[in-house]
Amino acid sequence: MRRGIAATALVASLALAATACGGDSEDTAATGGPVTITWWDTSDATNEAPTYKKLIEKFEAAHKDVKVKYQNVPFAEAEQKYKTAAQAGNAPDVLRADVGWTAGLAENQYLAPLDGTPATKEIDSFNQGLVDGAKVNGKLYGVPQVTDALALLYNKEVFAKAGVQPPKTWAELSTAAKTIKQKTGVDGIYLNPDSYFALPFLYGEGGMMVDTDTKKITVDDEAGKKAVQTAVDMIKSGVAVKPDFTDGYNNMQAAFKDGKVAMVVNGPWSTADDLTGKAFKNKDNLGVAPVPSGSSGKAGTPTGGHNLVVYNGADAPHKAAAQKFVAFMTSAASQEFAATETGVLPTRDDAYTVKVVADPIRASFKNVLADSTARPAVAGVSDMFTEWTKQYIETLKGNTTVEKGLDTTAEKWKTNINSLKEYSVD
Numbered sequence: 088m089r090r091g092i093a094a095t096a097l098v099a100s101l102a103l104a105a106t107a108c109g110g111d112s113e114d115t116a117a118t119g120g121p122v123t124i125t126w127w128d129t130s131d132a133t134n135e136a137p138t139y140k141k142l143i144e145k146f147e148a149a150h151k152d153v154k155v156k157y158q159n160v161p162f163a164e165a166e167q168k169y170k171t172a173a174q175a176g177n178a179p180d181v182l183r184a185d186v187g188w189t190a191g192l193a194e195n196q197y198l199a200p201l202d203g204t205p206a207t208k209e210i211d212s213f214n215q216g217l218v219d220g221a222k223v224n225g226k227l228y229g230v231p232q233v234t235d236a237l238a239l240l241y242n243k244e245v246f247a248k249a250g251v252q253p254p255k256t257w258a259e260l261s262t263a264a265k266t267i268k269q270k271t272g273v274d275g276i277y278l279n280p281d282s283y284f285a286l287p288f289l290y291g292e293g294g295m296m297v298d299t300d301t302k303k304i305t306v307d308d309e310a311g312k313k314a315v316q317t318a319v320d321m322i323k324s325g326v327a328v329k330p331d332f333t334d335g336y337n338n339m340q341a342a343f344k345d346g347k348v349a350m351v352v353n354g355p356w357s358t359a360d361d362l363t364g365k366a367f368k369n370k371d372n373l374g375v376a377p378v379p380s381g382s383s384g385k386a387g388t389p390t391g392g393h394n395l396v397v398y399n400g401a402d403a404p405h406k407a408a409a410q411k412f413v414a415f416m417t418s419a420a421s422q423e424f425a426a427t428e429t430g431v432l433p434t435r436d437d438a439y440t441v442k443v444v445a446d447p448i449r450a451s452f453k454n455v456l457a458d459s460t461a462r463p464a465v466a467g468v469s470d471m472f473t474e475w476t477k478q479y480i481e482t483l484k485g486n487t488t489v490e491k492g493l494d495t496t497a498e499k500w501k502t503n504i505n506s507l508k509e510y511s512v513d
Contacts, residue, residue, distance in 0.1 A: 229394025231434035291381025
C-alpha cells in the first residue's frame with residue numbers, strides 16, 4: 088500500500104541505523120538455547136503494530152526455541168534501509184515487504200526462496216493470485232501476509248442529504264460531486280496526488296504501467312493520457328478539491344474524517360483512522376464501494392499488500408526459525424486475529440471467517456478485491472512510482488502537460504530503472 092507522497096531517496100545515515108539483524112541477532116543456539124530472530128515490521132505503528140506484538144507473544148509462548156526481536160520501521164524508509172543492511176550482510180531475518188519490493192529484493196539475491204519450507208506448508212490455502220505475485224522466475228520469495236485494494240470511501244449521511252448514490256463511473260462521480268457541493272456545501276472528492284492513486288484512472292481506461300509480455304513501457308499510451316487527463320479535469324473543474332502537493336495523503340484524511348469532503352479513494356488500512364474522525368462517530372456512516380470505472384467499463388482497482396520475506400544471508404538456524412515465524416504469522420488464525428483487531432484484509436481464503444466478514448467494511452473490501460488488478464511484477468516498482476509521482480504532481484499543478492508528464496515518466500523509467508532498460512518506449 089502507498090499512504091502518501093512517494094518517499095525521496097534516503098540519506099546515507101540510514102546505513103548506520105541497521106542494527107541487530109541477520110547473523111548479528113543475539114541468541115544462544117550454539118548452546119542449545121532459543122534462537123533470536125529480528126523482524127522489521129513496516130505496519131502502521133499506531134493502528135497495526137500493537138496487534139502484531141500480541142501475535143509475537145502468542146508465537147513465543149508456543150515456540151520456546153525462538154525469540155523475536157521486534158522493530159517497527161517506518162514504511163517510507165524501510166525498502167532502502169533494508170537494501171543498505173543487506174548489502175552490509177546485516178539485514179533482519181524477516182521483513183514485512185510491500186508486494187512491490189519483493190521482485191527487486193529477490194533479484195538482488197537478498198531473499199531466501201521459500202518453496203518447500205515450513206513457511207509455505209499451507210500455501211494452497213492462499214489466494215493464488217497473491218502467491219503468484221510473490222514469485223520471481225518461478226520461485227516463491229514471500230508469503231502474503233495482508234492484502235488491500237483501493238476503493239471509493241464515502242460519507243453516507245452527506246450522500247443521503249444530496250440524494251445521490253455511489254457513482255459507478257468517473258462521469259457519474261463528477262455529477263454527484265457537483266450535486267453534493269450544491270446541496271450540502273461539502274466538497275465532492277479529494278484526490279491524493281501520489282501516482283499509486285492514479286492507477287484507478289489508468290486501469291479504468293484499460294491501460295497498464297508496462298507490458299511485461301512485449302517488454303514495452305505503456306504508461307504514456309493513449310489510455311494513460313486519458314486517465315491522467317480525467318484527474319486533471321476533475322481538479323480544474325472543482326469537482327475535486329485542489330490537493331496539498333507536499334502532504335496529500337494526510338490532508339485528504341483530515342478533510343474526509345472532518346466531513347469536509349464526501350469521497351476519497353483509499354484502502355482498508357485507512358478505515359481505522361477514518362473511524363476516529365467526527366464524521367464517522369457512527370461507524371455505519373462510512374460507505375465502501377468499488378472505484379468508478381473509466382471508458383473500459385471496468386473498475387480500475389489496484390491490488391497491494393505485504394509479504395513476509397526471509398533474509399538470504401542468515402545462517403541455517405536463523406532461516407529455520409524465520410520460516411517457522413512466517414508460517415505462524417500468516418496462519419489462518421493469525422490472519423483472522425489481525426483482521427478483526429485492525430481491519431486489514433487476509434490473504435488466505437480460510438481466514439475470511441464469519442467473524443471477519445461480519446464487519447461490513449471488511450466484507451465490502453473483500454468484494455472489491457474480487458475484481459482487482461495487480462501491479463506489474465517487475466523489479467523496481469516502488470522506484471517507478473517515485474519517478475511517476477514527480478511528474479504526476481507537476482501535471483496536476485498545471486506546470487506541464489499530460490502528454491509531456493507521461494513521456495518524461497516513461498523515459499525516466501527506461502533510463503533509471505534497471506529492470507526496464509531493455510523495454511521499448513513509444
